[in-house]
Amino acid sequence: xxxxxxHRKAHFNAAHRLYRKDWSDTKNFEVFNKCSNPNFxxxxxELIVSLTGEINKETGYVxxxxxxxDLIKSEIxxxxxxxxxxxxxxxxxxxxxxxxxxxVVIYDxxxxxxxxxxxxxxxxxxxxxxxxxxxxx
Amino acid sequence: xxxxxxHRKAHFNAAHRLYRKDWSDTKNFEVFNKCSNPNFxxxxxELIVSLTGEINKETGYVxxxxxxxDLIKSEIxxxxxxxxxxxxxxxxxxxxxxxxxxxVVIYDxxxxxxxxxxxxxxxxxxxxxxxxxxxxx
Amino acid sequence: xxxxxxHRKAHFNAAHRLYRKDWSDTKNFEVFNKCSNPNFxxxxxELIVSLTGEINKETGYVxxxxxxxDLIKSEIxxxxxxxxxxxxxxxxxxxxxxxxxxxVVIYDxxxxxxxxxxxxxxxxxxxxxxxxxxxxx
Amino acid sequence: xxxxxxHRKAHFNAAHRLYRKDWSDTKNFEVFNKCSNPNFxxxxxELIVSLTGEINKETGYVxxxxxxxDLIKSEIxxxxxxxxxxxxxxxxxxxxxxxxxxxVVIYDxxxxxxxxxxxxxxxxxxxxxxxxxxxxx
Amino acid sequence: xxxxxxHRKAHFNAAHRLYRKDWSDTKNFEVFNKCSNPNFxxxxxELIVSLTGEINKETGYVxxxxxxxDLIKSEIxxxxxxxxxxxxxxxxxxxxxxxxxxxVVIYDxxxxxxxxxxxxxxxxxxxxxxxxxxxxx
Amino acid sequence: xxxxxxHRKAHFNAAHRLYRKDWSDTKNFEVFNKCSNPNFxxxxxELIVSLTGEINKETGYVxxxxxxxDLIKSEIxxxxxxxxxxxxxxxxxxxxxxxxxxxVVIYDxxxxxxxxxxxxxxxxxxxxxxxxxxxxx
Numbered sequence: 001x002x003x004x005x006x007h008r009k010a011h012f013n014a015a016h017r018l019y020r021k022d023w024s025d026t027k028n029f030e031v032f033n034k035c036s037n038p039n040f041x042x043x044x045x046e047l048i049v050s051l052t053g054e055i056n057k058e059t060g061y062v063x064x065x066x067x068x069x070d071l072i073k074s075e076i077x078x079x080x081x082x083x084x085x086x087x088x089x090x091x092x093x094x095x096x097x098x099x100x101x102x103x104v105v106i107y108d109x110x111x112x113x114x115x116x117x118x119x120x121x122x123x124x125x126x127x128x129x130x131x132x133x134x135x136x137x
Numbered sequence: 138x139x140x141x142x143x144h145r146k147a148h149f150n151a152a153h154r155l156y157r158k159d160w161s162d163t164k165n166f167e168v169f170n171k172c173s174n175p176n177f178x179x180x181x182x183e184l185i186v187s188l189t190g191e192i193n194k195e196t197g198y199v200x201x202x203x204x205x206x207d208l209i210k211s212e213i214x215x216x217x218x219x220x221x222x223x224x225x226x227x228x229x230x231x232x233x234x235x236x237x238x239x240x241v242v243i244y245d246x247x248x249x250x251x252x253x254x255x256x257x258x259x260x261x262x263x264x265x266x267x268x269x270x271x272x273x274x
Numbered sequence: 275x276x277x278x279x280x281h282r283k284a285h286f287n288a289a290h291r292l293y294r295k296d297w298s299d300t301k302n303f304e305v306f307n308k309c310s311n312p313n314f315x316x317x318x319x320e321l322i323v324s325l326t327g328e329i330n331k332e333t334g335y336v337x338x339x340x341x342x343x344d345l346i347k348s349e350i351x352x353x354x355x356x357x358x359x360x361x362x363x364x365x366x367x368x369x370x371x372x373x374x375x376x377x378v379v380i381y382d383x384x385x386x387x388x389x390x391x392x393x394x395x396x397x398x399x400x401x402x403x404x405x406x407x408x409x410x411x
Numbered sequence: 412x413x414x415x416x417x418h419r420k421a422h423f424n425a426a427h428r429l430y431r432k433d434w435s436d437t438k439n440f441e442v443f444n445k446c447s448n449p450n451f452x453x454x455x456x457e458l459i460v461s462l463t464g465e466i467n468k469e470t471g472y473v474x475x476x477x478x479x480x481d482l483i484k485s486e487i488x489x490x491x492x493x494x495x496x497x498x499x500x501x502x503x504x505x506x507x508x509x510x511x512x513x514x515v516v517i518y519d520x521x522x523x524x525x526x527x528x529x530x531x532x533x534x535x536x537x538x539x540x541x542x543x544x545x546x547x548x
Numbered sequence: 549x550x551x552x553x554x555h556r557k558a559h560f561n562a563a564h565r566l567y568r569k570d571w572s573d574t575k576n577f578e579v580f581n582k583c584s585n586p587n588f589x590x591x592x593x594e595l596i597v598s599l600t601g602e603i604n605k606e607t608g609y610v611x612x613x614x615x616x617x618d619l620i621k622s623e624i625x626x627x628x629x630x631x632x633x634x635x636x637x638x639x640x641x642x643x644x645x646x647x648x649x650x651x652v653v654i655y656d657x658x659x660x661x662x663x664x665x666x667x668x669x670x671x672x673x674x675x676x677x678x679x680x681x682x683x684x685x
Numbered sequence: 686x687x688x689x690x691x692h693r694k695a696h697f698n699a700a701h702r703l704y705r706k707d708w709s710d711t712k713n714f715e716v717f718n719k720c721s722n723p724n725f726x727x728x729x730x731e732l733i734v735s736l737t738g739e740i741n742k743e744t745g746y747v748x749x750x751x752x753x754x755d756l757i758k759s760e761i762x763x764x765x766x767x768x769x770x771x772x773x774x775x776x777x778x779x780x781x782x783x784x785x786x787x788x789v790v791i792y793d794x795x796x797x798x799x800x801x802x803x804x805x806x807x808x809x810x811x812x813x814x815x816x817x818x819x820x821x822x
Contacts, residue, residue: 002274004237009266013538015426015453018745031744033751039495040426042453044538055241059168060155060233065267066170084450098745100689127424127455129694130750137687139822141785146814150401152289152314176358177289179316181401192789196716197703197781202815203718221313264287264318276548278511283540292608305607307614333442334429334509339541340444372608374552403557404613411550413685415648420677470579471566471646476678477581561812563700563725587769588700590727592812632724675698675729 001054005121006062008049010072012081015042016097040084045102046125047076049110053118063118075109099126103134111136138191142258143198145186145205149218152179153234177221182239183262184213186247190255200255212246236263240271248273275328279395280336282323284346286355289316290371314358319376320399321350323384327392337392349383373400377408385410412465416532417473419460421483423492426453427508451495456513457536458487460521464529474529486520510537514545522547549602553669554610556597558620560629563590564645588632593650594673595624597658601666611666623657647674651682659684686739690806691747693734695757697766700727701782725769730787731810732761734795738803748803760794784811788819796821 017040018032028036035041049072051063083089085097091105103124114120125131154177155169165173172178186209188200220226222234228242240261251257262268291314292306302310309315323346325337357363359371365379377398388394399405428451429443439447446452460483462474494500496508502516514535525531536542565588566580576584583589597620599611631637633645639653651672662668673679702725703717713721720726734757736748768774770782776790788809799805810816 002241002271004240005270006237007268007270009268011538013452013454015451020743034493037493037495039498040451040453041424041493041495042426042451043424044455055235055237058157060235060238062237062269082445082448082452084448084452087450096745098740100691100740100747101745103689104687104740127422131692131694132747133690133692134687139789139819141788142818143785144816144818146816148401150315150317152316171356174356174358176361177314177316178287178356178358179289179314180287181318192783192785195705197783197786199785199817219308219311219315221311221315224313264285276515276545278514279544280511281542281544283542294606329509329511329515332431334507334512336511336543370608372603374554374603374610375608377552378550378603405555405557406610407553407555408550413652413682415651416681417648418679418681420679466646466648466652469568471644471649473648473680559812561726561728563727582767585767585769587772588725588727589698589767589769590700590725591698592729630719630722630726632722632726635724636722675696 001057003052003054004062005050005052005119006065006068008065008068008072010047010049010069010077011044012047012077013042013044014080014083014085015040016085016092017041018096018098020096021094040086043126045080046131047072047106048123049106050121050123051114051118052121053115063114071110071113075113076106079109099124099130099132100134103132107134107136138194140189140191141199142187142189142256143200143202143205145202145209147184147186147206147209147214148182149184149214150179150181151217151220151222152177153222153229154178155233155235157233158231177223180263182217183268184209184243185260186243187258187260188251188255189258190252208247208250212250213243216246236261236267236269237271240269244271244273275331277326277328278336279324279326279393280339280342282339282342282346284321284323284343284351285319286321286351287316287318288354288357288359289314290359290366291315292370292372294370295368314360317400319354320405321346321380322397323380324395324397325388325392326395327389345384345387349387350380353383373398373404373406374408377406381408381410412468414463414465415473416461416463416530417476417479419476419479419483421458421460421480421488422456423458423488424453424455425491425494425496426451427496427503428452429507429509431507432505451497454537456491457542458483458517459534460517461532461534462525462529463532464526474525482521482524486524487517490520510535510541510543511545514543518545518547549605551600551602552610553598553600553667554613554616555599556613556616556620558595558597558617558625559593560595560625561590561592562628562631562633563588564633564640565589566644566646568644569642588634591674593628594679595620595654596671597654598669598671599662599666600669601663619658619661623661624654627657647672647678647680648682651680655682655684686742688737688739689747690735690737690804691750691753693750693753693757695732695734695754695762696730697732697762698727698729699765699768699770700725701770701777702726703781703783705781706779725771728811730765731816732757732791733808734791735806735808736799736803737806738800756795756798760798761791764794784809784815784817785819788817792819792821 018035019028103122107122121135123133155172156165190199240259244259258272260270292309293302377396381396395409397407429446430439514533518533532546534544566583567576651670655670669683671681703720704713788807792807806820808818
């Protein structure tokens with residue numbers, strides 16, 4: 001059967017700041033500029049989750065997008081939405097929540113729920129003009 | 138000459154339902170949920186057709202997007218737009234019109250009109266949040 | 275207190291056809307063209323509901339958009355989403371489901387749940403290029 | 412000369428929480444739900460500033476949108492972008508930063524720089540699905 | 549019958565420059581900056597035409613959007629699309645093609661083809677961030 | 686470290702025409718149709734620049750998008766924005782400014798400023814419906 005990629009778009013709103021605990025405020029500001037504001041700022045993150053695999057001959061689906069929607073809700077939205085990523089999300093206790101690192105964390109959280117027969121790709125918009133994508137390697 | 142991908146966006150509005158004739162209504166509803174509504178529902182499908190190939194040194198084109206626009210119109214829009222996919226489009230007489238299957242049908246219909254020197258990719262939005270892509274294998 | 279308008283965007287997918295039962299197929303086609311296809315076609319309807327009123331001094335809200343989201347879900351989405359408007363929605367049993375008429379029906383359904391201290395406006399996108407708006411008179 | 416409205420779109424990213432200092436955490440959560448998270452969350456705010464007035468016969472402009480862009484930058488973006496609205500913006504020291512209240516604050520900040528011959532309207536998107544508009548009364 | 553507004557979106561691509569023939573190049577640059585470039589620049593103009601009137605009880609239409617689409621095509625797109633507004637469009641021979649002035653010209657061109665029972669409004673996007681609207685007075 | 690792609694969106698407005706100096710006007714019109722208008726037309730070009738590489742373990746960045754924004758501004762926007770591509774941009778003195786060729790020119794201009802450890806991809810929207818992408822080979 002042909003291989004098709006199915007995509008599901010979701011979103012969450014969160015606060016964050018970019019900084020390293022082991023750097024001074026001055027160095028954090030030099031490297032991360034206004035994104036290192038100690039009082040935080042925030043974004044409407046737009047997330048696209050993409051799965052690639054063979055079409056199931058019986059259903060015509062690669063993967064039921066209703067199930068993917070629920071999986072994104074339970075694994076990502078409930079953990080990240082209306083949260084402070086630095087303070088409230090354990091994966092960022094010692095990891096700078098750049099868009100790059102957030103996309104890897106989302107990949108790792110979803111990968112364990114998705115069959116290895118399917119390729120997984122994450123696209124994450126931090127703003128309409130800045131976004132990242134990650135396919136697992 | 139360098140290889141560039143050119144993309145053309147189009148759209149069509151259609152009705153469909155997801156179901157298998159050889160399944161009971163109950164089973165169809167279990168698998169396809171409200172998408173199996175026997176009275177149909179519908180979508181504004183957004184379609185992106187992408188062709189990859191070398192730039193023609195003389196014209197600076199990979200493929201004239203005006204010609205691609207006309208090809209999409211005659212091969213896809215005239216067959217699918219304002220139609221009931223299950224009832225009126227012959228390719229779906231025995232094929233469930235999931236977004237995955239529609240993308241493969243569109244690929245097959247266009248592939249025979251596009252030179253083999255060009256790679257073809259189909260991206261199809263069923264809704265702004267659900268979409269699929271297919272590159273032919 | 276100043277008057278502010280708050281807007282909430284929602285969507286539903288539905289099938290419909292434009293026609294009058296008391297007209298011949300020929301006349302329906304003359305007036306409504308391909309939109310009168312007896313096998314139906316469909317759309318991803320995008321809906322914006324707008325409420326205008328004074329800011330509540332205590333909460334800073336004109337109207338809680340979470341409550342408006344739930345109201346749109348129970349009154350509109352559950353009735354219209356993945357439905358055939360002509361067959362399954364009682365308001366269109368004898369009313370042609372043009373975007374204009376759908377916007378009036380949505381207005382009437384929501385108006386009875388919204389305090390008269392608030393003005394109500396409906397904006398309904400049938401496609402990204404065709405849309406209507408209605409403010410109740 | 413005819414009256415035309417000119418619009419300029421801008422944006423800023425900020426953190427906030429919805430709450431009243433004089434309410435308990437429990438009451439704040441009852442009213443503002445997850446938006447009252449004490450660790451803050453955030454948004455990409457999209458802002459549209461609209462000015463209505465007569466076309467200047469000499470220039471063909473109602474208002475130079477380059478000047479409006481700079482005014483939005485100095486008065487709004489520099490105060491709000493990458494900031495925590497509750498902690499760092501003085502207008503919200505005792506005012507709940509709901510989208511409604513933010514739109515009124517933006518209106519008041521810009522109104523004093525815009526000639527009274529021009530009408531002013533603010534549209535503020537907190538998310539792609541939730542937005543507000545304010546025209547000054 | 550209730551009054552509803554129907555909207556149709558269209559677009560055209562054109563070149564223009566902002567300048568007055570009776571001003572020096574220096575003064576044109578002072579007032580219009582890089583928009584006065586004598587070699588022209590250009591835009592993808594997005595146009596929304598809005599008509600307000602009573603719903604026709606028989607058809608459920610305020611105005612057939614297919615007819616409006618054709619009217620915009622014959623009156624606006626064929627005159628403006630892929631044209632140089634300053635050189636090739638007679639209305640701008642002595643009128644600076646600012647977005648404000650273009651919206652008035654479009655209004656005047658369409659107004660004579662639209663019944664006086666209908667209100668007309670023009671919205672014109674010069675860029676995604678700069679746009680104007682005009683209702684005829 | 687995992688490889689992530691970071692994307693930055695920018696834009697510029699420019700005039701152009703498609704034609705070859707060594708062809709007659711008739712032949713240019715036959716091949717390039719209305720795009721060969723000798724008086725030029727124009728577009729709002731939307732540009733996405735994508736860089737793929739390993740996440741820097743120290744910063745969590747693949748590449749600082751603020752630096753990429755500035756690089757796009759100095760190398761592309763300042764050369765192309767509000768310009769006539771045929772007349773004012775030296776790369777198109779003898780090269781037809783099709784979207785394909787513009788994307789290759791942008792690639793070449795940026796490639797020399799980007800470390801070879803990073804892959805570079807250009808996506809260029811000439812209109813919302815016509816766009817191209819180029820990865821350098």
